[in-house]
Amino acid sequence: MRKDDRLDAGPIRPGEHLGKVPIRVRYAETDAQAVVYHSNYFVYFEVGRTDWMLQTGIPYSAVEERGFGLFIAEGHIRYLKSARYDDELIVETRLTELRTRSCTFHYCIRKDGEEETLVEGWTALVCLGPDGKVTPLPSDLIDAMRATAAL
Amino acid sequence: MRKDDRLDAGPIRPGEHLGKVPIRVRYAETDAQAVVYHSNYFVYFEVGRTDWMLQTGIPYSAVEERGFGLFIAEGHIRYLKSARYDDELIVETRLTELRTRSCTFHYCIRKDGEEETLVEGWTALVCLGPDGKVTPLPSDLIDAMRATAAL
Amino acid sequence: MRKDDRLDAGPIRPGEHLGKVPIRVRYAETDAQAVVYHSNYFVYFEVGRTDWMLQTGIPYSAVEERGFGLFIAEGHIRYLKSARYDDELIVETRLTELRTRSCTFHYCIRKDGEEETLVEGWTALVCLGPDGKVTPLPSDLIDAMRATAAL
Amino acid sequence: MRKDDRLDAGPIRPGEHLGKVPIRVRYAETDAQAVVYHSNYFVYFEVGRTDWMLQTGIPYSAVEERGFGLFIAEGHIRYLKSARYDDELIVETRLTELRTRSCTFHYCIRKDGEEETLVEGWTALVCLGPDGKVTPLPSDLIDAMRATAAL
Numbered sequence: 001m002r003k004d005d006r007l008d009a010g011p012i013r014p015g016e017h018l019g020k021v022p023i024r025v026r027y028a029e030t031d032a033q034a035v036v037y038h039s040n041y042f043v044y045f046e047v048g049r050t051d052w053m054l055q056t057g058i059p060y061s062a063v064e065e066r067g068f069g070l071f072i073a074e075g076h077i078r079y080l081k082s083a084r085y086d087d088e089l090i091v092e093t094r095l096t097e098l099r100t101r102s103c104t105f106h107y108c109i110r111k112d113g114e115e116e117t118l119v120e121g122w123t124a125l126v127c128l129g130p131d132g133k134v135t136p137l138p139s140d141l142i143d144a145m146r147a148t149a150a151l
Numbered sequence: 152m153r154k155d156d157r158l159d160a161g162p163i164r165p166g167e168h169l170g171k172v173p174i175r176v177r178y179a180e181t182d183a184q185a186v187v188y189h190s191n192y193f194v195y196f197e198v199g200r201t202d203w204m205l206q207t208g209i210p211y212s213a214v215e216e217r218g219f220g221l222f223i224a225e226g227h228i229r230y231l232k233s234a235r236y237d238d239e240l241i242v243e244t245r246l247t248e249l250r251t252r253s254c255t256f257h258y259c260i261r262k263d264g265e266e267e268t269l270v271e272g273w274t275a276l277v278c279l280g281p282d283g284k285v286t287p288l289p290s291d292l293i294d295a296m297r298a299t300a301a302l
Numbered sequence: 303m304r305k306d307d308r309l310d311a312g313p314i315r316p317g318e319h320l321g322k323v324p325i326r327v328r329y330a331e332t333d334a335q336a337v338v339y340h341s342n343y344f345v346y347f348e349v350g351r352t353d354w355m356l357q358t359g360i361p362y363s364a365v366e367e368r369g370f371g372l373f374i375a376e377g378h379i380r381y382l383k384s385a386r387y388d389d390e391l392i393v394e395t396r397l398t399e400l401r402t403r404s405c406t407f408h409y410c411i412r413k414d415g416e417e418e419t420l421v422e423g424w425t426a427l428v429c430l431g432p433d434g435k436v437t438p439l440p441s442d443l444i445d446a447m448r449a450t451a452a453l
Numbered sequence: 454m455r456k457d458d459r460l461d462a463g464p465i466r467p468g469e470h471l472g473k474v475p476i477r478v479r480y481a482e483t484d485a486q487a488v489v490y491h492s493n494y495f496v497y498f499e500v501g502r503t504d505w506m507l508q509t510g511i512p513y514s515a516v517e518e519r520g521f522g523l524f525i526a527e528g529h530i531r532y533l534k535s536a537r538y539d540d541e542l543i544v545e546t547r548l549t550e551l552r553t554r555s556c557t558f559h560y561c562i563r564k565d566g567e568e569e570t571l572v573e574g575w576t577a578l579v580c581l582g583p584d585g586k587v588t589p590l591p592s593d594l595i596d597a598m599r600a601t602a603a604l
Contacts, residue, residue: 024349026345026349027183027188027352027362028182030182031179031181031183032178032181032517033522037178038495038576039179039492039495040492042491043330043492046329046492047326047328060388064485071486071535073531074529074531075529076529076530077527077528077529078526082524084183084363086352086361086362123491175503177499177500177503178503184371184373190345190348191341193341193344194479194481197341197480197481198479201480201539210539211480211539212538212539215334220335222337222384223340224380224381225378225380226340226377226378226379227376228377228378229375229376230373230375233373235514236517237503237513329484329485329490332484332485333484334480334483334487334538336485336487339481387485
C-alpha cells in the first residue's frame with residue numbers, strides 16, 4: 001500500500017510527540033490463559049491512536065463526519081510479556097510516518113509506573129474518500145498531524 | 152417499547168419453527184475464568200437469529216440494504232452452566248412474538264448431543280426506518296417471518 | 303438461582319452508594335449500524351462493577367486470588383438510545399441486593415453531562431468456591447460490600 | 454523470540470497441507486465503517502489454527518489439559534480488501550515453521566468461491582510449560598504437526 005503513495009507529505013521528525021493514555025484491563029479482554037487475548041492489543045492501539053488524534057484538534061470522529069476514513073492497511077505486533085485482569089496499562093503512541101495518503105503509528109504498551117515493554121507494534125493506515133477510493137488525507141489534517149508530531 | 156406498538160401483525164403460534172445453528176467456542180470468547188465470557192452469548196443469540204432470518208428467504212443483510220434496521224430494544228439472559236473453549240454448542244432460536252413494529256426471539260444454548268440447557272434468553276427487536284424512527288416492519292418480511300414460524 | 307439462597311446476608315438499603323465510572327466508546331465496540339453493539343453494554347456494566355468493587359477495598363482480582371469467583375447467573379438490559387464512537391459515557395452502578403451467596407447490581411448508562419438514560423440493566427452474580435460449587439461470599443467481602451453500599 | 458530457539462525440530466516442507474475452515478461474518482464483528490473490525494481477523498486466524506490443530510489428532514484443548522500452552526509471540530497482518538456482515542469467508546491455514554519451542558502459521562482469508570485475497574498474515578507461537586517458562590513442544594505434538602503438514 002505505502003509503495004503506491006507517490007506524493008509525500010514531507011518530512012516529519014518521527015516520535016517527537018509521544019501520546020500516553022491509560023487503560024485498565026477489563027475481564028472481557030482476558031482469555032482462558034488468564035491473560036489479555038492477543039487481538040485485543042490492537043484495540044488498545046486504537047485507543048492510543050484515537051487519543052493521539054484528539055490532540056491534533058481534529059478528532060477522528062470529525063474526519064469521518066467529513067466523509068473520509070482511515071483504514072488499517074497493515075499491522076505488526078510483538079508480545080513480550082502478558083497483561084492480566086485489572087492491570088493498569090499505559091499505551092504510548094507515536095506518529096512515525098506521514099505521507100499524502102497514509103500514515104503509520106507505533107505503539108508501546110507497558111504497566112503504569114514500569115519501564116518494561118509488554119507489547120509493541122505498529123499499524124499503517126490509508127485514507128479513503130467518500131467514494132471508497134484511496135485519496136489524500138485532508139490537508140488541514142496533515143498540517144495538524146505534523147504540528148502535533150513536532151510538539 | 153413493545154407497549155407502544157398499537158398495531159399487531161396478527162397471531163402467530165410461537166415456537167413452531169425451531170432454528171438450530173452450531174457454534175464452536177473460540178478461544179477469543181473465553182475469559183480468565185476459562186469459560187465463555189457472559190456477554191458473548193448475546194453474540195451467539197445473534198448468530199441464531201441471523202440463521203433464522205436466512206430461512207425466511209429474506210436475509211437480514213437484505214433488510215438493511217433496503218434502509219431498515221432491527222435494533223435490540225430489550226434482552227434477558229439466564230446462565231445455568233458454563234461453556235468452555237472448543238465446546239460444540241447448538242443455538243436454538245424461536246420467534247415468539249411478531250408485532251407490526253417489533254419482534255421477539257427466544258434462544259436456548261446447549262452442547263451438541265446433550266439435552267441440558269446451558270444458557271437461555273430472549274431479545275426484543277424494534278424496526279427503525281431510513282429516517283431512524285420506529286416504523287412497521289416491511290410487510291413482505293412480516294409475511295415471510297410468519298410463514299417461517301409456522302413451518 | 304437467587305431462590306436457592308436460603309441464608310440472607312441481611313438487609314442493605316439499596317442504592318445508597320452510587321459508583322460512577324467514565325467510558326469512552328472505542329471504535330472496536332461499534333457495529334455496522336454505527337452504534338455500540340448491544341452486547342458490549344454488558345462489558346460496560348462489568349467496568350462499573352469492577353470499579354464499585356474496588357471502592358470496597360477488596361478488588362475483584364483479590365477475590366479471585368483467594369480462589370473465589372463471582373459468576374453472572376442472570377441479566378437484563380433495556381436499550382433506550384444509542385451510543386456512538388467516541389461518546390463519553392458514564393456508567394452508574396448500585397448494589398441492589400446482597401445475599402449470602404449472591405448479589406445483584408443495577409446499572410445506568412448515560413452520556414457525560416446529560417440526564418437521559420441510554421441503557422439500563424442489572425446482573426445477578428453467584429459466588430463459586432475453589433471447588434466450583436456455589437458457596438457463601440467471604441464474610442469480609444460481605445462486610446465491605448455492605449459498608450460500601452451504605453456510604 | 455524465534456532467534457532464541459537453539460534446537461530445531463527439523464525440516465518440514467512448509468505449506469504442503471492447507472487447512473480450510475469457513476466463517477460467516479457476525480454483526481458483532483463489524484464496526485461503524487460497516488466492515489469487519491481489523492483486530493477480528495486475528496480471531497479468524499485463531500479459528501483456522503484451531504481447526505488445523507484438530508486435524509493433527511491432538512486438539513489444542515488437549516495440549517492445555519496437559520499443562521502446556523501456545524502463546525502468540527509475534528504477528529503480522531495485511532488488509533487488502535474489506536469483508537462485511539454475512540460474508541461467507543474461507544480461512545486457509547498453513548504451518549510454515551516448526552521448531553522445538555515455537556511454530557509459525559500463515560493465513561489467507563478470502564470469500565468463499567473467490568480467488569482474491571482479502572487479508573493475509575502470520576502468527577508465531579511459543580510453547581510455555583506448566584511453570585510458565587518457554588519449553589519444547591511435547592514430542593508427540595511435534596510429530597503430529599509434522600505429519601499433518603506433510604499430508
